[in-house]
Amino acid sequence: MSGIKLRCSKDAYFDLTGPIIEVIVGDEKHVTFGVHENVICAASQFFKKAMSGDWSESKSRSVRLANEEPEVFHLYMQWLYRDTLPVRNDSPGLEGNAEYLQLAKAYVLGDLLQDGNFKDAVLDAMIERTTSKLSDGKMWFPVGPVIRHIYDNTMKSSEARRLLVDMYTQTGRSDWLRNWACPEDLPKEFLYDLAIAVLDKRSQPEIPAGSPDPCAYHQHKAHKSICYRSRLAQKPH
Numbered sequence: 001m002s003g004i005k006l007r008c009s010k011d012a013y014f015d016l017t018g019p020i021i022e023v024i025v026g027d028e029k030h031v032t033f034g035v036h037e038n039v040i041c042a043a044s045q046f047f048k049k050a051m052s053g054d055w056s057e058s059k060s061r062s063v064r065l066a067n068e069e070p071e072v073f074h075l076y077m078q079w080l081y082r083d084t085l086p087v088r089n090d091s092p093g094l095e096g097n098a099e100y101l102q103l104a105k106a107y108v109l110g111d112l113l114q115d116g117n118f119k120d121a122v123l124d125a126m127i128e129r130t131t132s133k134l135s136d137g138k139m140w141f142p143v144g145p146v147i148r149h150i151y152d153n154t155m156k157s158s159e160a161r162r163l164l165v166d167m168y169t170q171t172g173r174s175d176w177l178r179n180w181a182c183p184e185d186l187p188k189e190f191l192y193d194l195a196i197a198v199l200d201k202r203s204q205p206e207i208p209a210g211s212p213d214p215c216a217y218h219q220h221k222a223h224k225s226i227c228y229r230s231r232l233a234q235k236p237h
């Protein structure tokens with residue numbers, strides 16, 4: 001796999017003027033990132049709030065994200081500056097599942113940072129991975145720990161939860177649960193959502209195959225004009 005590369009246009013050009021702020025990510029083994037305040041505040045409501053008003057972060061020009069992982073924040077930085085999500089592991093099985101887990105953590109980070117475009121792009125990367133054949137010539141879907149991480153860290157209304165339930169309802173096989181997840185990985189809420197979706201599917205007519213809506217899991221809902229994909233062509237290359 002050459003890597004998943006998604007492009008979006010937050011603006012025609014980055015505003016690279018103004019100060020650099022410091023983002024300290026992680027606890028004991030923390031890593032310090034420098035990021036243009038204008039760039040990150042244009043993308044993240046969390047940073048916009050932190051850098052305005054009387055917050056102490058605003059005065060020190062420094063934000064601490066002690067509970068986040070530097071590797072996952074690095075993914076976010078790649079997205080901010082390069083419009084890419086570098087997903088390169090094409091191993092099957094649990095090794096490849098680690099990359100789904102990384103994307104799940106990135107989604108949860110996007111929730112914290114309140115960056116809807118990033119969350120949409122992360123789910124697109126997950127979907128793209130499910131449709132790519134890995135090194136064993138098969139397509140692999142997220143299992144066990146990915147489900148646990150999403151369900152432990154997102155709200156009931158999360159699009160990431162809906163995506164996982166839809167993947168299992170439409171494509172899943174029982175061995176995904178039997179062989180690739182232990183009971184502790186499977187939150188009751190997920191099993192409840194899955195049971196409802198499977199029972200609902202039984203009473204619905206078969207949906208004819210066709211191109212799925214690329215915005216089906218995006219946070220912008222009906223407002224497709226603000227989708228990061230719709231502005232793709234506006235950015236100079």
Ligand SMILES: [Zn+2]
Pocket residue numbers: 120214215218220224227228229
């Ligand atoms: Zn969209």
